[in-house]
Amino acid sequence: MIKLVIFDADKTVWDHYNISEFEAPLKLVDENVLQDSLGRTLKLFPNVRKTLEKLKERGVKIGMATWNFPEKTKAVLETLGLDKYFDVVISRDFPFKFIMISEIIKRLREQGMSVKPEEILFVDDRRAHFGNVWLYLGNINCLEMWKDVNDHMELISKL
Numbered sequence: 001m002i003k004l005v006i007f008d009a010d011k012t013v014w015d016h017y018n019i020s021e022f023e024a025p026l027k028l029v030d031e032n033v034l035q036d037s038l039g040r041t042l043k044l045f046p047n048v049r050k051t052l053e054k055l056k057e058r059g060v061k062i063g064m065a066t067w068n069f070p071e072k073t074k075a076v077l078e079t080l081g082l083d084k085y086f087d088v089v090i091s092r093d094f095p096f097k098f099i100m101i102s103e104i105i106k107r108l109r110e111q112g113m114s115v116k117p118e119e120i121l122f123v124d125d126r127r128a129h130f131g132n133v134w135l136y137l138g139n140i141n142c143l144e145m146w147k148d149v150n151d152h153m154e155l156i157s158k159l
């Protein structure tokens, strides 16, 4: 049974490939579209909000593991009103997802929740990360966004 779903951010939950480029102030264009001070835009992918709602309803913990400057990730999540869904956000200026995932596991353990690798689902648009995740963290379920699943709501059926 999956107790924790961890999302990548860029190109997985939204269409922009690198939110670390975004410059404050950020503003909402509509509920799911955000623009930075230089006019760069980001759009949340369809059904992301609905999927996060469903995961919360089911009591599944939600994490984010993203290669971005932490303050940029925080600003984007808050502007979109998504921060309330994530139990742990680990945003680092390096690409190693297995390190970020182990930080998420550690953070949850500090909160009194222990989670086994097979109870974790990691979703990322870059399959290249999965090898190290399996090598260092064990049998974590990994899904490649847009290949193994084509809509976030499909994740609910993988629980």
Ligand SMILES: [Mg+2]
Binding pocket: 008, 009, 010, 011, 012, 124, 125, 126
């Ligand atoms: Mg990505």
